[in-house]
Every structure is written in structure tokens, then in C-alpha cells.
């Protein structure tokens with residue numbers, strides 16, 4: 001009997017250097033080819049406060065300051081992806097955090113330059129996906 005995954009939503013961020021390199025179309029083509037649909041999206045520049053809060057879980061890590069500086073260095077695209085098992089699916093399509101460890105054909109392997117410039121962020125659990133989506137989108141934007 002095959003396992004049926006639940007329909008889920010997850011948050012995806014296309015990071016500053018990827019937006020600047022014009023990779024949005026290629027990234028979203030890979031996400032869509034993997035069975036995910038973009039149901040809401042917005043381009044914006046994160047403020048320092050927003051970046052600090054969004055990545056608060058990493059605040060004790062040595063890379064936190066650089067991460068906040070990088071994520072506020074240019075425009076990002078925040079988007080909500082929907083599909084069966086979307087949280088895990090998105091993470092599979094993105095590949096490992098470090099592009100050097102990401103599998104063949106994944107977004108980070110194809111386009112990532114370093115563990116910091118790794119092209120995309122994706123929620124790591126359904127619980128975090130709900131919180132991260134609510135961080136950027138109101139109910140009325142999510143039909």
C-alpha cells in the first residue's frame with residue numbers, strides 16, 4: 001500500500017545573491033517540477049530587525065551576525081509553496097544546507113556558492129512552516 005502524504009504549505013525564501021543573479025525563474029521551475037505550487041509570493045528587502053527575528057533560533061551561533069548581514073544585503077523573494085508533503089519535498093529539492101554536500105540536481109548543488117550563499121531557505125518542520133508563513137503573509141493573502 002503506498003503512503004499518501006498530506007497537502008502541506010511551507011515557506012521558501014530566495015536569498016539576496018540568487019535574486020541578484022536572476023535565478024528566481026530557474027529555482028521556481030525546479031520547485032514546480034518537483035510537484036510544488038507557488039500560492040503566494042512577494043519581493044522585499046528584510047530589515048535588520050526582521051532578519052534577526054526570523055533567524056532568532058540561530059542567535060547563539062557564530063555565523064548569526066554574518067547571516068543577518070547577508071540576508072539584509074539585497075532583495076529577497078518570500079513565497080509559500082503548496083503540495084503533498086511540501087515541507088520535506090521542498091527540502092529534498094533544495095538539497096543539503098552546504099552546497100558542497102547537496103545531492104546532484106538539487107537547487108543548492110546547482111546554484112549555491114557557499115553555506116551562506118546557498119540560494120534558498122526552506123522551513124524545516126510543519127510547525128516552523130506555519131510560523132514562518134505567518135511571519136510574512138496574512139490570512140487574506142493565503143487563499
Ligand code: CMP
Pocket residue numbers: 058063067097115116117118120121122
Ligand atoms: P537557512 O536554511 O536559511 O537557515 C540558516 C542559515 O544559516 C542557513 O540556511 C545557512 O545559509 C546559514 N549558515 C551560515 N553558516 C552556517 C553554518 N556554519 N552552519 C549552518 N548554517 C549556516
